[in-house]
Amino acid sequence: MSREVRALLHILVGAAVLHISLFSELYLRYVRRGLRPYLIASGALLVVVGLVGAAAAARELLRPVRDGHDVHGGHDAHEAHGGHDAQDGHDAHDAHHGHGHGTPRTAWLLLLPVLAIYLLQPQALGAYTAQHSDSTTVRPAAATGGFAPLPATGPVPMRLADFDARAVWDTGGSLKGRQVVLTGFATPGPGAGGWYLTRLTITCCAADALTSKVEIGGGDAPPKGAWVEVTGHWQPDGRTGQDSAVPVLTADRVRRITEPGDPYE
The missing domain is CATH 2.40.50 (OB fold (Dihydrolipoamide Acetyltransferase, E2P))
Known part of the structure; x- marks a missing residue:
C-alpha cells in the first residue's frame, strides 16, 4: 500500500473515531461512557499520524521536480552529466515498488468500516x-x-x-x-x-x-x-x-x- 493511501486511511479512521466520540455520543452504542477520553485521544493521534504521512508523501512527490533544476549549472548541465543516471534510478525505483506508486484495489476496502460509521451508523444492541x-x-x-x-x-x-x-x-x-x-x-x-x-x-x-x-x-x-x-x-x-x-x-x-x-x- 502506498504512503498516500496509508495517510488517507489514518486521517479518515481518526476522523470517524472523533465523529462518534468528540462531536456526538454515538460511541455509547459500542463502548461504555468511561472510555470516551481514550477514544478521543486515539482519534486525534490517528489524524496527526495521517497528516504527517501526507506531508511526507507530498515531499516525496515534489522531490523529482526540485532535483531536476541545477541551481549552479542550469537544467542542461544536469541533463548532460546526470540525465542518464537519473533515468536509470527512476526505473530502478519503479521496479522496486512495483510500477511506481500504484495501489492494490483491495486496499480501498479498508474504507468500508469508515463509510459504515458515517452513512449507516449501526444501532445499539437490542x-x-x-x-x-x-x-x-x-x-x-x-x-x-x-x-x-x-x-x-x-x-x-x-x-x-x-x-x-x-x-x-x-x-x-x-x-x-x-x-x-x-x-x-x-x-x-x-x-x-x-x-x-x-x-x-x-x-x-x-x-x-x-x-x-x-x-x-x-x-x-x-x-x-x-x-x-x-x-x-x-x-x-x-x-x-x-x-x-x-x-x-x-x-x-x-x-x-x-x-x-x-x-x-
Whole structure:
C-alpha cells in the first residue's frame, strides 16, 4: 500500500473515531461512557499520524521536480552529466515498488468500516441480541457484596440488573411491598401476550453485553424492542431462588419512552 493511501486511511479512521466520540455520543452504542477520553485521544493521534504521512508523501512527490533544476549549472548541465543516471534510478525505483506508486484495489476496502460509521451508523444492541443471549447478570449476593438498604420513600428507581439480583438472592426481602421503577425494552415472553422488560449490561464494550430481564404481569405487551418505563411491585411468589430464575413484576403503570442516550447499564 502506498504512503498516500496509508495517510488517507489514518486521517479518515481518526476522523470517524472523533465523529462518534468528540462531536456526538454515538460511541455509547459500542463502548461504555468511561472510555470516551481514550477514544478521543486515539482519534486525534490517528489524524496527526495521517497528516504527517501526507506531508511526507507530498515531499516525496515534489522531490523529482526540485532535483531536476541545477541551481549552479542550469537544467542542461544536469541533463548532460546526470540525465542518464537519473533515468536509470527512476526505473530502478519503479521496479522496486512495483510500477511506481500504484495501489492494490483491495486496499480501498479498508474504507468500508469508515463509510459504515458515517452513512449507516449501526444501532445499539437490542431485542434481537437479548432474545438470542443465554448470559444474564443475576449473581449471588456474595458476588455483589451484599445489598444496601433501599430509600425509605418510593417509588424507587433501580437498574434492572440490581432488581434481578435482589429478587433472586436477597433473603432479607428488601423488595417486599416496595414500588420500583425499571427502564428497558420489551422482548417476547412465555405464553400468549407475555413479555419481558429487558436491558443489556456492558463491562467494557458491546461485545461483552449481558442480559437482564424481568417478566411483566398486569400490562399489555408493547411492541418488540419498544423502550418503556415500568412502575410496579415485585411478585414474591414468582420464580425466584435459582440462577436461571426470571423475577416477576406486577405492573402498576407502563409508559412508552424514547431510547436513552446510553442504552446500556
